[in-house]
Amino acid sequence: MKVSPDTDDPIYWASVYRLTAVNFRLSAEVLAPNLELRDDGSPAKLTAIPFYFLVSHAIELFLKSALLKRGYAPADLKRLESRHNLRALLELLKKKGLPVSTEAASIIEGLSPQHGRHLLRYHLLINPFMPPPTVLWPVLDELLLLTRISTHGR
Numbered sequence: 001m002k003v004s005p006d007t008d009d010p011i012y013w014a015s016v017y018r019l020t021a022v023n024f025r026l027s028a029e030v031l032a033p034n035l036e037l038r039d040d041g042s043p044a045k046l047t048a049i050p051f052y053f054l055v056s057h058a059i060e061l062f063l064k065s066a067l068l069k070r071g072y073a074p075a076d077l078k079r080l081e082s083r084h085n086l087r088a089l090l091e092l093l094k095k096k097g098l099p100v101s102t103e104a105a106s107i108i109e110g111l112s113p114q115h116g117r118h119l120l121r122y123h124l125l126i127n128p129f130m131p132p133p134t135v136l137w138p139v140l141d142e143l144l145l146l147t148r149i150s151t152h153g154r
Contacts, residue, residue: 008075014068018147021061025140028054032133041132048130049120055136056086056115059108062143063089069147070096086112098146104139107131 007013031051036044043051064077067089082088090108094100100108110129114120119128 008073010068010071010073013074014065014147017061017065017068018144021058021065021147022144024054024058024061025144028058028136035133037132041134043130043133046128049128051133052111052114052128052130053120055140056111056120058140059111059143060084060086060089060115062140062147063093063108066098066143066146067092067096070098084118085116087116093146100146101142103135104142107135107139 028051031054035048035051038044063086067077068074070093072092077083077089082092086108090100090105090112110131114128117123
């Protein structure tokens, strides 16, 4: 059976989102070694914004993939209140009873406002949320693992 991109199959979209998120993460990994960092590990320059855009978008797609594998329909995740809102997507995941570490939740909460309002794409940011890249990899790993659980699990 051929599946077209306009399908409403949540597992199809979960797979597409997961694969795309992995590609965004891999691209972020390419940029990471070239970031100029302060002594505390945070970026020293706003040239780090593309890195944080990639990480934020990977987080959004991992969250959506995990939700789709737990009964949400693609249309549910396109609603305005959850479309690019990392905080809202995280809350939906928590409502499904999935464990999300305090560290991951904190990073997701911090990235949510600038991601949801597309500030990383279209605006000059004053004091953007840019935690040290080393704290982001475990968050992405944790979310990736949540996308592996089938619809028969939690």
